[in-house]
Structure formats: C-alpha cells, structure tokens
Amino acid sequence: MLGLMQEWPLLCHKLIDNAERQHGVREIVSRSIEGPIVRTTYADIHRRALKVAQRLERDGYGLGDRIATLAWNTARHIEAWYGIMGIGAIYHTLNPRLFPEQIVWIMNHAEDKAVFVDLTFLPLIEKIAGAVKSLKQVIVLTDKAHMPQTTLPNVVAYEDWLDEADGDFAWKTFDEGTAAGMCYTSGTTGDPKGVVYSHRSNVLHAMIAAMPDAMGLSSRDTILPVVPMFHANAWGLGQSGPMIGAKLVMPGCKMDGASIYELLDTEKVTFSAAVPTVWMMLLQHLEETGKKLPHLNKVVIGGSSCPRAIMTKFQQNYDVQVIHAWGMTEMSPLGTLCTLKPDYAGLEGEARLDVQQKQGYPPFGVEMKVTDDDNNAQPWDGKTFGRLKVRGPAVARAYYGGAGPEQFDEDGWFDTGDVAHIDAGGYMQITDRAKDVIKSGGEWISTIDLENLAVGHPDVAEAAAIGVHHSKWGERPLLVVVRKPGKEPSKADILEFMDGKVAKWWMPDDVAFVGEIPHTATGKIQKITLRQQFKDYRLPTD
Amino acid sequence: MLGLMQEWPLLCHKLIDNAERQHGVREIVSRSIEGPIVRTTYADIHRRALKVAQRLERDGYGLGDRIATLAWNTARHIEAWYGIMGIGAIYHTLNPRLFPEQIVWIMNHAEDKAVFVDLTFLPLIEKIAGAVKSLKQVIVLTDKAHMPQTTLPNVVAYEDWLDEADGDFAWKTFDEGTAAGMCYTSGTTGDPKGVVYSHRSNVLHAMIAAMPDAMGLSSRDTILPVVPMFHANAWGLGQSGPMIGAKLVMPGCKMDGASIYELLDTEKVTFSAAVPTVWMMLLQHLEETGKKLPHLNKVVIGGSSCPRAIMTKFQQNYDVQVIHAWGMTEMSPLGTLCTLKPDYAGLEGEARLDVQQKQGYPPFGVEMKVTDDDNNAQPWDGKTFGRLKVRGPAVARAYYGGAGPEQFDEDGWFDTGDVAHIDAGGYMQITDRAKDVIKSGGEWISTIDLENLAVGHPDVAEAAAIGVHHSKWGERPLLVVVRKPGKEPSKADILEFMDGKVAKWWMPDDVAFVGEIPHTATGKIQKITLRQQFKDYRLPTD
Structure with missing residues (x-):
C-alpha cells in the first residue's frame, strides 16, 4: 500500500523558488571580478536565473547537456547554476587550479557544450578551447563594457546574452533522480573521476547541511562561502543558502586575509566556511592589525585536517565557534561535522579541543563504518583504524563513465580511500589515506x-x-x-x-x-x- | 541523464537506526501509565522496536497491514511505531478523545488488524472490540504484573509478547512511497477522513521540522512532546527527535500544569510543544506557585490560534521563546511556523508580538497561496484573504478511500478549508474556516x-x-x-x-x-x- 502524499519531486529550482517567494528581499553581495562590490537580492537572482534558463534553451541546450562553469563565487555564478539546472542541464564546475591539460581532459570527458567563464580565466579558455571538441559556446561572466578583445569564436558577454531573454519562463520538470551537477575529483593518481549529483541528492544535501547539528543555518545568518563553488559545491552553501533564505556574501577572487576580513566586517557575516589555509591568512591579518570579529559566530573548517592552533585562536581570542568537518566531492561533500553532542557540550579549553580535533560525526543521511582489508566492520573504540566507508542519498554510487569501480561495494558502500577510527561516542578521526598507510x-x-x-x-x-x-x-x-x-x-x-x-x-x-x-x-x-x-x-x- | 548517487530510500527505520548508532546512550524518560517514571535509551528502544517488528511478523502481520495504537506518549508507544513501520505495516493512531462510535467507524474503515492499547483505554477497547470486524489481536502496553482481568479474547500483555522475540531481526525494505502511518481527521461535518503518510513524507517532514527556522532541534535539546502522538504524529517530534538524537521526555497521561511542570523541571526540558490549553494550565500553575522555567528555551504552540496573553507571559515573565505554528493532519502536520526573519529579528515587546500573532511562514518543503472562489491567487498584502491552499512532499494528495476529492486541485494543491491572508513578508494569518466565513x-x-x-x-x-x-x-x-x-x-x-x-x-x-x-x-x-x-x-x- 502506498502513502497518499503529494508528488513533489526534490528539484533544485525549488530551492531558489523558495528563496524568491519567502526571502525575495534578502541580499546577495558579491565582490565582482570587475572590482566593485555588487548588491543584488534573491528576487533578482531568481529572475535572472530564469533568464539564463530561457536563453540556454533558446540556444539549443536541454536535458542532460553538460554546461561548464570556470568561475569564482559570485552572484552570477549562482544564477548560472540555477539557470542550467532549471532546464535539466548539468552544471559542471571546473577547478581552475588544475593544470590546463587536466582541464582539457576533464572537459572532453564530460563533453561540455558551453562554458560560463570569469574574466580571470578567459586567457585560460582561449588557450584550451580549441582542444575541447564538444565546446560550442563561451559565455563571459561580464558586461559589454568590460568585455575584452578575444580571438575565440562563439563568445558572448553574459549580460548581453541575458538581455535577449525576458524571464517569462517556467522551470522544466523531470524526475528527481535527474543529473543536476558534475564535479571531477583531482586524485593524486590516474585520471580525474567525475561525480554526478542528482537533483534529489543536492536538495537532500542542502537540508542535511542546514540542520542545527550540522552547519545550523538560519534565515538570520549572513553566510560567506569562501570555499569555492568549484570545490565540491561550496560544501553545499550555494544550495542551503537559498533554501533557508540567508544573506549570501560572495568573495569573488580575493581570498587573502585583508579582503576576507573586509567582507566579514562590512557585511556583518555570521557564518563562513573555508580550508585551513584561508583561516591561517585571516588570523595572521587579525594579529597584525589587532582587529576583532564581533559578528562572526561560526566557521566550518575542512578540506584538510584543521590545526589545533587555528581552533584555539578562533575560539579563545575571537569567540568564534569552530566546526571541524570532513567530506569528499563524492559525498556532495559533507561527511562528518564536529559539533558537540550533549555529552561533550560542557567541555571547555583543551578537553573541548581534544574532541574538536576529530572530524566529527555524520548527520542523519550519512552512514559510516571502518573496516579491515576483509571488509569486517571494526569496533568504535577510538583506536582501531580501518578503511572508512560511507553510505547515503548524497553519496556517489559510481563515477561518470564507470571509472574506479573498486571503490563501490556490492552492498552499497563507498570506500572513501581514507583510513580512520571512530570512538565510542561516534566521532571519527582520519588517520591516513589508504594508499599511504x-x-x-x-x-x-x-x-x-x-x-x-x-x-x-x-x-x-x-x-x-x-x-x-x-x-x-x-x-x-x-x-x-x-x-x-x-x-x-x-x-x-x-x-x-x-x-x-x-x-x-x-x-x-x-x-x-x-x-x-x-x-x-x-x-x-x-x-x-x-x-x-x-x-x-x-x-x-x- | 540520471545522477550517479546512491539509492538510499527515505525509510522511517533509518531515523531510529541513526538514533541508536549515534545517540544510543541518550535517554527517553516516560511517565508510565502504571505510575512511575521509566528511563530508557535510544539503544534500548531500537532493540525493542526490532523485537516488536519480529514479533508482529511472527504473528502474521506484514506489508500494508494497519495496526492501531490507542495510547499516550510513552517510550512503548514509540517502540510500537518503529516496530510497525519496520515491517512495512502502517501505524494507525487513534484519538481516544473521539466518541466510541467514531472510533469504531474509523477502525472498521481502516480495517485495523491489531491494536496496541494503554491500560487507560482497555475498558474502551473492551466495549468496542466486538464491533470491529477486522480486529484480531489486542496488545496491552503493560507487563504481566499490571495486566488486568479482561473479557477480551486474543489479548496479551506487551512485555510478555515482546519477551518471545530476541530482536535478531532486520528491518524490511521497500519503496519510500510505501505507507507508514495513518491518522483520521475529526471534521465537524461528515465522516472522519483518513490521511495516509508515506515513509518518504515522514522522513522529509522530520527533516523539515528540525530545521533552524522551523523548530530548530538539536541533539543537545531535551524535548517534551506534550502534543499527543495521536494528534498528527505529535507534530513530527516522534520522528525528528530520534533523527537528531535529542533526549525525549514523554508525559504519559498527565497533562495538568503541575505534572508538566514537574517534568520540565526535573528533566531540564529545553523544548516543548502543545496546544494553548496545556500552556494555559502550566502558566496558571506557575503563577500559583511562583515557580520559574530556567531550562526551557522554546515552546511551539499550535492546534488553535495562540492567545496573545500566553505569548506575553512566556516571553516576558519566563524568558521562553514562543513559536506560533499552524498545521493540519493532512500536512504531517507542519504548515507554518512563526520564527523571525532577519527583518523582524530586532523587534521587541508589542511590535514583536504583533508578528508572532500570525501563524508564520512555511519552511522549505511547504508552498502556500490564498485564492478567491475562482482559484485566482490573491496578493500578499496582509489583508486580502482567501482560501488557503498548500503543496509539498508531506501534504496529502487524497484521503484514504477517496473521500473529500473536492479538497484536491488538479494542479496538486490541497485546499486546507482555512481562510487566511499573507503579508508582504510572507507571514500567514488564519482568519477563518472557509465554511464559517x-x-x-x-x-x-x-x-x-x-x-x-x-x-x-x-x-x-x-x-x-x-x-x-x-x-x-x-x-x-x-x-x-x-x-x-x-x-x-x-x-x-x-x-x-x-x-x-x-x-x-x-x-x-x-x-x-x-x-x-x-x-x-x-x-x-x-x-x-x-x-x-x-x-x-x-x-x-x-
């Protein structure tokens, strides 16, 4: 017998629809690539995302087409994401930090048909476009006034291109299992492997990430996603933010301590997320200038293990709560977050840091275990380590094209390639990469x-x-x-x-x-x- | 093109699995029907729910069977829920406040095969069991020592029945659209109508309810669901609580001011939910005794419109945040919650109460509109009222057996039967029932x-x-x-x-x-x- 509840597929455009309907006035503040700070709103972004969708469809793109983005975190990048997903095409975030030949390999493997590119990366695209056979169009994320001379054929300034659409468009609908996004992992060996997110996985991940014991995001938060959208979906913030209607502050291409501090301060940011290197630069800037962080409440630190000194400084000198986290591109990316269970909530000082040095525990929607080489689950004793395996609705079940099949169990577990132990309280700590142990x-x-x-x-x-x-x-x-x-x-x-x-x-x-x-x-x-x-x-x- | 993310159906047993795995030590404290306070844990409840499932299967129940519960909020009731759902059977919460002939009608309509019943309601079941043709078994939620004499055939004490299972059992798996639970609405006219929840709708609703801008539930909360499980799933708390691993305090059959206060105080409850009448009794008790509420942070008040005086007293005299809410059995039940968007977050005193008098705005996962009699959407101006219609993954698309088809639009909206207006900020206020306007x-x-x-x-x-x-x-x-x-x-x-x-x-x-x-x-x-x-x-x- 089936339940008698509504069909309401988990589609990504519903996230931005909700932002527009319930939080239309809320600001999105971007440091633009052209230079100035640009202020827009969810209502604007929604309207412009509809225009992107309309324009893409008019240009002949549709369900299943891969559309790349090579861009920093800006409002335009967000609009492009939702516009692409809104016709059932697939946003494919490219990591500009890879070698050009890797980017060519990835674009050819994904068969990207178009690319939205920031001014910063136009020279890179000019260099490699000829080598990407599938590429038909380059959309430069700027306006006519800032459009540089280029030798590329089929290139257009985003704002001009967008002006030809009126936004009178309805999102396409399709099954929630439809592909929404794509991101390649940059392994240390072998070719990059493509992860293909679905609308369902993105929406569920957005909900999981916002939960009180995960990132704990509210409409009253001002979120600065320093972690790039090309780095595993900005850890979900490009989806969780609109879902809950939080103000977003997008840092563009400036990630140095002074630039990040300026945004934290002028925009009264309450929540941010980045890798340890970024926080190291910020803390150094604060120490040099004697500045404080009166608005910031929480930072999520992941990407690599967070040094204890960073945690200590944030918490003791600046009264900012640190959430140590672990994830992978293959996990959308959240795996575990080190928020405190009630058993630990009273801890202070070093005892608290001892817990926070661990990568934390998985929210509902992520399951994990550690196994030995024979796939036997190991005890949760905080010392027996083994291969870390995970399962959940936002965890990959395969790579694009079937690469790396050995990482996927018959019983549905993904082998992360990390080695870890889990303690009796459920907190996981990474101890190694499996191939390095x-x-x-x-x-x-x-x-x-x-x-x-x-x-x-x-x-x-x-x-x-x-x-x-x-x-x-x-x-x-x-x-x-x-x-x-x-x-x-x-x-x-x-x-x-x-x-x-x-x-x-x-x-x-x-x-x-x-x-x-x-x-x-x-x-x-x-x-x-x-x-x-x-x-x-x-x-x-x- | 499909996403390459794992199959991980949203099944209710995953909520209690997560509680066991990540929060196994957390307490569930129940005021038992026999009298004493009983303390158990998620690990215990999980093990006992598995035994319920195993025992039910051995007794011949399975996928799609309706198993009624006629019980107060206790740990046993929670175990019964998860045990029933864990074999794909359907928990059917009966409201003991209905007239006996209504209960008979409902049980016959649902074709309940068994009923878990509290000692309180055994006399009621004795009176009506003969009239329910489908009923094969009565399981009394007590142990042998407290089992009363009864004239019923096929009756057993829950603890004896459970002792015959060892818990070595694996949950059944099935499509997430499978029916999980059932609840009849008690309309003021016509026959009661059955709402059939799915596993998917229950899990999504649990996530929606726990979000920071909805109830904002964390593992560090201690939750007292005063609202009964037979009143629209205790507003989701029986599912959200285990999902996030919060301590639960179950009030049993005592809802008077002194009894509720005792639990709030001794168990250090941080979060509770109930109808205004309960809070009125509590506030009166506090005023008579001069007692305070040092642990309680938030109360959700719904079921009927919350009088301003209750809000004022909670917030001004006891420093407890009030969340006014609105929902329906047909909505699992959450519709809107009056948490404050950033635009209102700075309000105090009467200005804040003016906003809080409204029923609030819907979280992501609930859409709403107000229409005139011709189904034209009305402006969000805070005064134009119309029929309130809703849509979402945890909103009914039909009643059991096809009753009341006129409440369901062709385009997937459910007509709540309420009349409301929505203001420019997205806050909804109920102004009437449609049939009363x-x-x-x-x-x-x-x-x-x-x-x-x-x-x-x-x-x-x-x-x-x-x-x-x-x-x-x-x-x-x-x-x-x-x-x-x-x-x-x-x-x-x-x-x-x-x-x-x-x-x-x-x-x-x-x-x-x-x-x-x-x-x-x-x-x-x-x-x-x-x-x-x-x-x-x-x-x-x-």
Whole structure:
C-alpha cells in the first residue's frame, strides 16, 4: 500500500523558488571580478536565473547537456547554476587550479557544450578551447563594457546574452533522480573521476547541511562561502543558502586575509566556511592589525585536517565557534561535522579541543563504518583504524563513465580511500589515506600521526612518512624531512623527540633529509612520487 | 541523464537506526501509565522496536497491514511505531478523545488488524472490540504484573509478547512511497477522513521540522512532546527527535500544569510543544506557585490560534521563546511556523508580538497561496484573504478511500478549508474556516476577527460569529454571546465596544445571548450546529 502524499519531486529550482517567494528581499553581495562590490537580492537572482534558463534553451541546450562553469563565487555564478539546472542541464564546475591539460581532459570527458567563464580565466579558455571538441559556446561572466578583445569564436558577454531573454519562463520538470551537477575529483593518481549529483541528492544535501547539528543555518545568518563553488559545491552553501533564505556574501577572487576580513566586517557575516589555509591568512591579518570579529559566530573548517592552533585562536581570542568537518566531492561533500553532542557540550579549553580535533560525526543521511582489508566492520573504540566507508542519498554510487569501480561495494558502500577510527561516542578521526598507510607485519601504521608528531620538532619544516620495503616486516616507516632554514637537526635528534609519543613499533626505522617534498596542484603531499623516489631505499634495520 | 548517487530510500527505520548508532546512550524518560517514571535509551528502544517488528511478523502481520495504537506518549508507544513501520505495516493512531462510535467507524474503515492499547483505554477497547470486524489481536502496553482481568479474547500483555522475540531481526525494505502511518481527521461535518503518510513524507517532514527556522532541534535539546502522538504524529517530534538524537521526555497521561511542570523541571526540558490549553494550565500553575522555567528555551504552540496573553507571559515573565505554528493532519502536520526573519529579528515587546500573532511562514518543503472562489491567487498584502491552499512532499494528495476529492486541485494543491491572508513578508494569518466565513454582498467577513474582538469585552465569556440570512446582502453577521457569570452586558454595550475596531460593514447586525455555545469533542466551536440553531433568525436590519 502506498502513502497518499503529494508528488513533489526534490528539484533544485525549488530551492531558489523558495528563496524568491519567502526571502525575495534578502541580499546577495558579491565582490565582482570587475572590482566593485555588487548588491543584488534573491528576487533578482531568481529572475535572472530564469533568464539564463530561457536563453540556454533558446540556444539549443536541454536535458542532460553538460554546461561548464570556470568561475569564482559570485552572484552570477549562482544564477548560472540555477539557470542550467532549471532546464535539466548539468552544471559542471571546473577547478581552475588544475593544470590546463587536466582541464582539457576533464572537459572532453564530460563533453561540455558551453562554458560560463570569469574574466580571470578567459586567457585560460582561449588557450584550451580549441582542444575541447564538444565546446560550442563561451559565455563571459561580464558586461559589454568590460568585455575584452578575444580571438575565440562563439563568445558572448553574459549580460548581453541575458538581455535577449525576458524571464517569462517556467522551470522544466523531470524526475528527481535527474543529473543536476558534475564535479571531477583531482586524485593524486590516474585520471580525474567525475561525480554526478542528482537533483534529489543536492536538495537532500542542502537540508542535511542546514540542520542545527550540522552547519545550523538560519534565515538570520549572513553566510560567506569562501570555499569555492568549484570545490565540491561550496560544501553545499550555494544550495542551503537559498533554501533557508540567508544573506549570501560572495568573495569573488580575493581570498587573502585583508579582503576576507573586509567582507566579514562590512557585511556583518555570521557564518563562513573555508580550508585551513584561508583561516591561517585571516588570523595572521587579525594579529597584525589587532582587529576583532564581533559578528562572526561560526566557521566550518575542512578540506584538510584543521590545526589545533587555528581552533584555539578562533575560539579563545575571537569567540568564534569552530566546526571541524570532513567530506569528499563524492559525498556532495559533507561527511562528518564536529559539533558537540550533549555529552561533550560542557567541555571547555583543551578537553573541548581534544574532541574538536576529530572530524566529527555524520548527520542523519550519512552512514559510516571502518573496516579491515576483509571488509569486517571494526569496533568504535577510538583506536582501531580501518578503511572508512560511507553510505547515503548524497553519496556517489559510481563515477561518470564507470571509472574506479573498486571503490563501490556490492552492498552499497563507498570506500572513501581514507583510513580512520571512530570512538565510542561516534566521532571519527582520519588517520591516513589508504594508499599511504604503512603495513608492517600485517598491522597498519598511520603516516599522518607520524608526520604531525615530526613537525612538532622545532627544527622541522615539513615531514612525510612513507613505507619502504623491509624483508622481514614487508614495509617499515621512513620519515622524509625538510629542515627549517639554518637548522640542522640530526636523525637522532628527531627520533629522540618522537620517542615515547607513539607506539614503539610505529617509530620510523630511518630519517632521510631532503630539500623539498613534492606536492600536487592542490597542495597535498605527493606520496606516490615520494614512494617512487625512495623505492630502492635500504633501511639500516634490514 | 540520471545522477550517479546512491539509492538510499527515505525509510522511517533509518531515523531510529541513526538514533541508536549515534545517540544510543541518550535517554527517553516516560511517565508510565502504571505510575512511575521509566528511563530508557535510544539503544534500548531500537532493540525493542526490532523485537516488536519480529514479533508482529511472527504473528502474521506484514506489508500494508494497519495496526492501531490507542495510547499516550510513552517510550512503548514509540517502540510500537518503529516496530510497525519496520515491517512495512502502517501505524494507525487513534484519538481516544473521539466518541466510541467514531472510533469504531474509523477502525472498521481502516480495517485495523491489531491494536496496541494503554491500560487507560482497555475498558474502551473492551466495549468496542466486538464491533470491529477486522480486529484480531489486542496488545496491552503493560507487563504481566499490571495486566488486568479482561473479557477480551486474543489479548496479551506487551512485555510478555515482546519477551518471545530476541530482536535478531532486520528491518524490511521497500519503496519510500510505501505507507507508514495513518491518522483520521475529526471534521465537524461528515465522516472522519483518513490521511495516509508515506515513509518518504515522514522522513522529509522530520527533516523539515528540525530545521533552524522551523523548530530548530538539536541533539543537545531535551524535548517534551506534550502534543499527543495521536494528534498528527505529535507534530513530527516522534520522528525528528530520534533523527537528531535529542533526549525525549514523554508525559504519559498527565497533562495538568503541575505534572508538566514537574517534568520540565526535573528533566531540564529545553523544548516543548502543545496546544494553548496545556500552556494555559502550566502558566496558571506557575503563577500559583511562583515557580520559574530556567531550562526551557522554546515552546511551539499550535492546534488553535495562540492567545496573545500566553505569548506575553512566556516571553516576558519566563524568558521562553514562543513559536506560533499552524498545521493540519493532512500536512504531517507542519504548515507554518512563526520564527523571525532577519527583518523582524530586532523587534521587541508589542511590535514583536504583533508578528508572532500570525501563524508564520512555511519552511522549505511547504508552498502556500490564498485564492478567491475562482482559484485566482490573491496578493500578499496582509489583508486580502482567501482560501488557503498548500503543496509539498508531506501534504496529502487524497484521503484514504477517496473521500473529500473536492479538497484536491488538479494542479496538486490541497485546499486546507482555512481562510487566511499573507503579508508582504510572507507571514500567514488564519482568519477563518472557509465554511464559517460570512459572505456579505460578495465580500468575505472573518468570523475569527469578530470573535477575538468580542471576547475582549470584560463581560463576555465566549463569542461566536455566524452568518444568517439577509434578503439584501445574502448573509450578515450575528454575534452569539455567552455572558460572564453575574454580568449583564447589553447588545448596545458590546457593539459600542467593537465600534471603530473593525470595518463598519463587518459590524454584527445583531447580538444574541445564549447560556452555552456548542463544542466538538476536540473543543472547537460547532458552528454548523449554531448556524442550524439560528437558521430562521430574523435580523433587525432585514
């Protein structure tokens, strides 16, 4: 027997419709690429998104077409998203931080038919457009006055293009399982893999993200999404924001401490989200200028593990609550958030930070477990680590084109490629990437723990732990270290510093000093390269 | 093109699974029908709900079977709900406040096969069981020690029945559109009509209800659902609570001021929800005893319009935020909540109360409009009223068995039967029931406004406005008044008091004094009866 409730498919245009209807006057403030701060409203954005949809349809785009965006966080980017989704086409956010050849590969793989591009990235598109066979049109997110000379064919200024539509248009409707968006992951190995969001997953994710124990977003919030829309949907803020009618402040291309501070201050931002690097720059700016953060209530910090010092400063010096979070492009992206359950709500100082150093627990709509190599679920004891697997309505069930099938279980779990443990309170902490973990005599050693420990030494600039061949144990840890300029710590100095702070059998068998550790385009340590570099290394213990 | 996101149907058992996994230690505190306060946890409830499911299946129940509950808010009632839903059967909450013959009618219409019944209502079931042809089994929500003598066949004590299951059971899975629950509306006219909730609608409603701008529920809350589970799913709290892992305090059968206060105080309740009558009793108790409410943060008040005095006292005397709300059984039930948009967030005192007197605005997931008799949408100007129509994933698309088809539009809107206006800020205010509104010369007059005004007269105990025949205007208002004991206000006194406070043409053409105004079983004024009583009334103006 079926329930007798209305058909009301979870379609993304309903998010912006709700914003327009209930919060039409609320402002969206953007730092434009042209320079000035631009103020608009949900009512405006809604009307202009309808024009985007109308115009795209007139240009021949429709259901299932991939339309790329190569743009910063601005109101125009939001309009483009909703306009694209509103005809059943698929927004495909491109990460400009990738190498041009990667972007070409991704656009060809996705068969993008058009691209909305910021002025910043027009030179990049000019360089690569010829190599993208499917690309028919380039829409530059500016007006006629700011439109530069370009050698590209089929290029148009967004505002001109939009002016040819009157907005008298109705969103298309379709099944909620229809693709809405696309984002490629930049793995450290192999080709990028495409994640395809559905309307249903985007809407459910928007609801999940806004919940009180997740980000806790209200119409009374002013949200500054520093995390880019091309970085896993700005962690859902481009959808949660309109859904609840919060004022949005879009930072454009300026992410330095002074620029972010200016927006936080003048727009009275109450909530923001970014990677640790951004917050480091902001905190440095505050320390240099002696400025305060009287309006800001909460920041979500994710993308990589949040250093304790950032948490301490935000909470103790500026009275801003930190929510440590973890997610993945494949998860839309929210996985866990470190908000405090009542058992921990009374904690203060270091005891509170001890909990907050963990990545937190999943909201309703995300399930997680850690397993050993044989897929046996491991106990939630806060120390037994294993492969972190997740499940939920906003978690990928496959990559576009069927890449990486080994990451998807038969019973519906996605293998995140992370290694983690979960404590009795349900809080998860990432300890490693699965491919980086060191397997010594059948037991796992966390490289992240070793690295975090090693960089605590005052003379160490950076450290990477990798497994190298050992005839008895299979692998044993080697610590690769970059010394601080002018400092000359020895192997013995470093090992002595680490001794007693990790299990005896976790201690590196050797320390190798290098001038530089290789990094990916997004700043992660390239362990693959490092392992390659040290593949014939003979440990003194072997 | 479809999105590549996981199949993860929105099934109600996932709510209690999440509670068990992430919030297993959290308490559920019940005032038991046997007397003492009983403490349990989500882990316990989850295990016992699995036993209910296992036991029901063993007794031959399955997908689509209707299993009634005739019970107060207790942990056992929650277990029964999740156990029933967990095999794809349908919980059917019966309202014990209805007349026995109505309950018989409803149970026969739903074809209930079994009933979970509190000790309180066993005599009622004994009286009516014979008249319910489909009923095979009565499960009394108690243990052997408290099991009374009964003449019923096929009756068992819940705890004995449960002891025969070991809980080694997996929830059944099925499409999220599958029916999960059922509740009949007690209209003032005609037969009761059955609303059939789906798993999807219940889960989405749980999410909608918990949002920061709706009820704003967190794992750190302690929730006291005074509103009964048989009153439109306890306004969703039996689902939102487990979803977010909040501590639940279940009041059992004691809803008087002293009993509610005791729970608020000893369990440190932070959030509660009830109809105005309950709050009136609580406030009276507080005033008599001089007690305070240091833990309580928010109360949701709905079911009928909340008197301003209740709001004032909660907010000014006890620092408790009031959320005025409106909903219907057909809406799962939330429709609107009067939380403050940023434009109003700074208001204080009377200006704030003016906004809060409205029923509020719908969260994402509920759409609303007001229309005239020709289905033309009316402006949102805070004065033009019309029929209130709603749409959403947790709004009924039909009644069970196809009753009342005229309430459902071709374009998917449900006609609430209420008359309301919506202001420019999106806030809705109910002005009447559609069948009660007075139509004078083609224009509508709100009876609720007239009544609210009339009861402001110090000598008026109760007032009802109805339309009576007028040869020129079709209908004109007659005010029916019950005087306060020992008071003798005249027609002229009352009309003089009202004069200037409503539009001239809204003023009643006459006032009739009566000893009593008829009410329904649920306390609403029986306007139908009243109209019948005055159908031949000759207005002095005619």
